[in-house]
Amino acid sequence: MWARLSCRGEGMNRKRLIAGNWKMNGSVVANEALVRAVIAGMEGVNCRVAVCVPAPYLAQVQQLRAGSSLELGAQDVSAHAQGAYTGEVSAAMLREFGTRYAIVGHSERRQYHAESDAMVADKAKAALAEGITPIVCVGETLAEREGSRTEEVVKRQLAAVIHVNGHCISEIVVAYEPVWAIGTGKTATPEQAQQVHAVLRAQLRAASTRDSRIAILYGGSMNAANAASLLAQPDIDGGLIGGASLKAADFLQIIAAADQAGATP
Numbered sequence: 001m002w003a004r005l006s007c008r009g010e011g012m013n014r015k016r017l018i019a020g021n022w023k024m025n026g027s028v029v030a031n032e033a034l035v036r037a038v039i040a041g042m043e044g045v046n047c048r049v050a051v052c053v054p055a056p057y058l059a060q061v062q063q064l065r066a067g068s069s070l071e072l073g074a075q076d077v078s079a080h081a082q083g084a085y086t087g088e089v090s091a092a093m094l095r096e097f098g099t100r101y102a103i104v105g106h107s108e109r110r111q112y113h114a115e116s117d118a119m120v121a122d123k124a125k126a127a128l129a130e131g132i133t134p135i136v137c138v139g140e141t142l143a144e145r146e147g148s149r150t151e152e153v154v155k156r157q158l159a160a161v162i163h164v165n166g167h168c169i170s171e172i173v174v175a176y177e178p179v180w181a182i183g184t185g186k187t188a189t190p191e192q193a194q195q196v197h198a199v200l201r202a203q204l205r206a207a208s209t210r211d212s213r214i215a216i217l218y219g220g221s222m223n224a225a226n227a228a229s230l231l232a233q234p235d236i237d238g239g240l241i242g243g244a245s246l247k248a249a250d251f252l253q254i255i256a257a258a259d260q261a262g263a264t265p
């Protein structure tokens, strides 16, 4: 079954990835100022930087980023290739705007749009088939953490993606985003995050047929003050940044921390 799966991703390298998730924020005027400031400030850094923007702004940011190393991402993608799916955006459409990444399974989509593990896995598959790298989000709620279920939950969420995508998982990026840390100002401690990243790393190693290191990002109130200590952990390869990606100065400080952390092991 796996041999028939199509994944034409560009693949990642050992460079760290800092991806901004703008969520449902922005305007034509604000985007231009933000993107120009980020591009100006990231000149010469040796890490990947992306912004995952609302779908209506993909074309605008595609133009703004032209000639720079800033990469473009979407915040979701349809599991379907085309057809009667009102409101959805296909991977092929995203690709037409130079989109490199698509976030799938963000906890806000799991929570407000009832996205199941299976649906997230299908979205990852649709992205991979178009050469878009899915940033697969996994993470536990506070109740699940307090019930000592963190490992069980993140492994279940990732297992669904592995099951559907087989050997193509070597092309994905994973983001560990504890739900209780998203937009709350509460960050997992570097040790808490590392513990979960190590679990995910082991699961990916066991499942991946290729000898590549799959990037695992941390997300959840990452900011200028805590980025360096999180990125110093051996299994944290980068960050998925919500609130702090909306202010160029804050986002650039996180990018600088990733640059200073150097390549992943």
Ligand code: PEP
Pocket: 021, 177, 181, 182, 183, 184, 185, 219, 220, 221, 222, 240, 241, 242, 243, 244
């Ligand atoms: C996110 O929404 O992916 C996120 C990490 O948000 P924040 O950084 O605001 O917690």
